[in-house]
Amino acid sequence: MPGATPTLALPFPYLDEVVDADSVKNLADAVDSELNTLITDATATTRRPAALVLRDTGTQAFASGAAMANLTFTTEHYDNNGMASLGTNNERLTIGTAGVHQITARVLLDGGTAPEISALMLTITANGTTVAGTKRRGGTTAAFSSCCGVDISCVLMRRFNASDIVRAQFGWTGLTTPRNVIRAELGARWICSL
Amino acid sequence: MPDYTDPWLLPFPGREDHGAGAEDIEALARAVDPLLVAQDARLTALATRPTLIVRRSADVAYVTGDPLSFNTTDHSNAGILVTTDEDGDALFVTPEEGAHPVAGVYPAVWRVNANLFFVASAPVAGSGYRFICTVSAYDPSTGGLGRIFPLSEPSVDETEAAAGIVSGSYLNLSYCVVLPSQGSFVASFSASVNGTIKANSFFSLTRIRGL
Numbered sequence: 001m002p003g004a005t006p007t008l009a010l011p012f013p014y015l016d017e018v019v020d021a022d023s024v025k026n027l028a029d030a031v032d033s034e035l036n037t038l039i040t041d042a043t044a045t046t047r048r049p050a051a052l053v054l055r056d057t058g059t060q061a062f063a064s065g066a067a068m069a070n071l072t073f074t075t076e077h078y079d080n081n082g083m084a085s086l087g088t089n090n091e092r093l094t095i096g097t098a099g100v101h102q103i104t105a106r107v108l109l110d111g112g113t114a115p116e117i118s119a120l121m122l123t124i125t126a127n128g129t130t131v132a133g134t135k136r137r138g139g140t141t142a143a144f145s146s147c148c149g150v151d152i153s154c155v156l157m158r159r160f161n162a163s164d165i166v167r168a169q170f171g172w173t174g175l176t177t178p179r180n181v182i183r184a185e186l187g188a189r190w191i192c193s194l
Numbered sequence: 195m196p197d198y199t200d201p202w203l204l205p206f207p208g209r210e211d212h213g214a215g216a217e218d219i220e221a222l223a224r225a226v227d228p229l230l231v232a233q234d235a236r237l238t239a240l241a242t243r244p245t246l247i248v249r250r251s252a253d254v255a256y257v258t259g260d261p262l263s264f265n266t267t268d269h270s271n272a273g274i275l276v277t278t279d280e281d282g283d284a285l286f287v288t289p290e291e292g293a294h295p296v297a298g299v300y301p302a303v304w305r306v307n308a309n310l311f312f313v314a315s316a317p318v319a320g321s322g323y324r325f326i327c328t329v330s331a332y333d334p335s336t337g338g339l340g341r342i343f344p345l346s347e348p349s350v351d352e353t354e355a356a357a358g359i360v361s362g363s364y365l366n367l368s369y370c371v372v373l374p375s376q377g378s379f380v381a382s383f384s385a386s387v388n389g390t391i392k393a394n395s396f397f398s399l400t401r402i403r404g405l
Binding site for chain 1: 214215216217220222223228231233240241242243245269311394396398400
């Protein structure tokens with residue numbers, strides 16, 4: 001029976017054992033395996049789970065004053081943890097790895113050509129429950145008019161379990177004409193383990 | 195006498211030795227073992243990014259001048275502590291040196307999010323309310339409490355300043371700053387109107403990297 005180091009159990013021959021090529025090979029194999037573990041851990045550390053989905057084409061109409069509704073997305077900008085599956089569910093990210101995540105949401109609403117928009121509202125939900133509070137931009141009077149659109153964004157830091165579903169909900173108030181969301185994004189970035 | 199590699203000082207038989215013996219292999223194994231363990235510990239420390247999240251688990255009434263308070267620590271690792279000052283009117287977040295998984299690397303870069311969801315109880319259109327959130331850092335190595343200094347200009351919800359506030363609406367004050375200092379971090383909030391700080395308001399702190 002060879003000896004072994006106390007922590008990683010790297011093998012070595014005792015003094016009364018025959019030293020041959022296998023003695024060195026056994027140690028080399030054990031070190032090789034440990035290095036593989038290190039590489040795996042390092043890769044996981046440098047490739048933290050992250051995903052970002054966008055609406056960068058087409059539009060999504062929102063009626064004024066209606067209940068807040070899920071934003072939908074068209075493009076997976078990046079996703080290294082299988083969080084996005086827009087072909088199946090185009091309104092969500094599904095958390096892949098449990099941990100603290102930073103969630104970001106942003107939306108750009110077509111501002112029209114006249115002051116029509118009074119306020120924008122944006123929130124983030126987890127499994128259908130609002131977890132971020134609702135960010136509100138604007139007041140009671142038609143305050144925004146823009147040829148370029150009006151934007152609102154929201155950031156959340158929170159603990160998530162694997163398979164938790166993250167969505168962004170949006171609404172606006174103002175005149176009655178529906179307005180189109182012309183750009184939107186929803187991102188999730190793993191920060192640390194639970 | 196063994197010779198040693200550079201820079202990891204792994205032992206191997208010297209030129210005057212004749213071949214390798216069991217003691218040479220054992221010496222090499224015992225030298226490699228702690229090196230691999232140390233590298234794994236470093237990776238673990240990197241993966242365990244020091245992070246704190248405190249939040250309100252339920253609504254709380256706010257009267258102008260009230261302290262900012264969070265009643266739940268949602269997540270805390272790496273010995274980050276949460277206390278209040280002697281007046282109870284601020285949040286102190288203290289990354290404790292020594293308990294930190296990568297101790298000795300201060301000062302560090304931190305990301306702060308301070309998100310407050312506030313409902314004004316008696317909104318008056320056009321009153322120009324101001325909702326202010328400030329994050330500060332306190333460096334204990336530089337002296338007394340008077341050394342508290344702001345790390346950014348106060349964040350003011352500008353959009354409500356002139357437009358009036360809808361009763362029951364939420365406001366969200368948030369921003370991220372880099373904190374190039376060790377010590378304690380303070381988040382404070384003030385509003386010129388009474389109301390409610392809503393559940394899910396939160397303050398978060400994440401270490402990004404050392405300097």
